[in-house]
Amino acid sequence: MAPPRLVVLDVNETLSDLGPMRHRFADAGLAETLVATWFAQVLRDGFSLSTLGTSSRFADLGRDVLHDLAPDLDEDAVDHVLAGFSALDLHPDVAPGLRAFSDAGTTVVTLSNGSTDVAEGLLARAGVRDLVDHVLSVDDVGVWKPHPRAYAHALRTCDVSPADALMVAVHPWDLHGAAHAGLDTAWITRDPRAWPSAFTPPTHRAEGLDAVAGLVRDS
Numbered sequence: 001m002a003p004p005r006l007v008v009l010d011v012n013e014t015l016s017d018l019g020p021m022r023h024r025f026a027d028a029g030l031a032e033t034l035v036a037t038w039f040a041q042v043l044r045d046g047f048s049l050s051t052l053g054t055s056s057r058f059a060d061l062g063r064d065v066l067h068d069l070a071p072d073l074d075e076d077a078v079d080h081v082l083a084g085f086s087a088l089d090l091h092p093d094v095a096p097g098l099r100a101f102s103d104a105g106t107t108v109v110t111l112s113n114g115s116t117d118v119a120e121g122l123l124a125r126a127g128v129r130d131l132v133d134h135v136l137s138v139d140d141v142g143v144w145k146p147h148p149r150a151y152a153h154a155l156r157t158c159d160v161s162p163a164d165a166l167m168v169a170v171h172p173w174d175l176h177g178a179a180h181a182g183l184d185t186a187w188i189t190r191d192p193r194a195w196p197s198a199f200t201p202p203t204h205r206a207e208g209l210d211a212v213a214g215l216v217r218d219s
Helices: 021-027 034-051 058-069 075-087 094-103 116-125 148-158 172-180 209-218
Strands: 006-009 107-112 134-137 165-169 184-188 204-206
Touching: 006 148, 021 034, 021 075, 034 058, 058 075, 075 116, 094 107, 094 209, 107 116, 107 148, 116 134, 134 148, 148 165, 148 172, 165 172, 165 209, 172 184, 184 209, 204 209
Parallel strands: 006 107, 006 165, 107 134, 165 184, 184 204
Antiparallel strands: none
């Protein structure tokens, strides 16, 4: 198998560590365990809109879901929680993985259901923005991943065919969508969950982005 010309990276949870969001929820008087529920419901609403060919910004859906889960939360508290997304750090394996792809001459882009500003800030704080060729968002195409148009946006931006691209994510739903768009896929297994049997199996499995880069290099 030839190495990919293009690597497309999911952002939320794949690159960024959402752990500190628990503290933001606690600051607002919410249970730290509510972070996973909130994030899942934001994705649910984004996916639902995309099935109809429409979308809403991640931050707007995030605000609505917070109000749904905690109706008494005031706007200052909501703002404090949502601001946490602009203060997250990379997982430790991400920077070495980005450097490995850069050293190999691979084009690397991020493709997020969130905003480009959040992704730009995440990469800049870690000092790795120069290792990413394009920072992309589904905001530019009007539907969220895993809609096929989202992956087509990354391919079109880089003028690369699906067969020459690899999608990397921690989310099986994201990789299932990418596989149906014709991309190879790499599942980062930071989570002990099993792969859903209804989804197309990933091309690669690895514990971190650095390991993905090694698998691709040696394939």
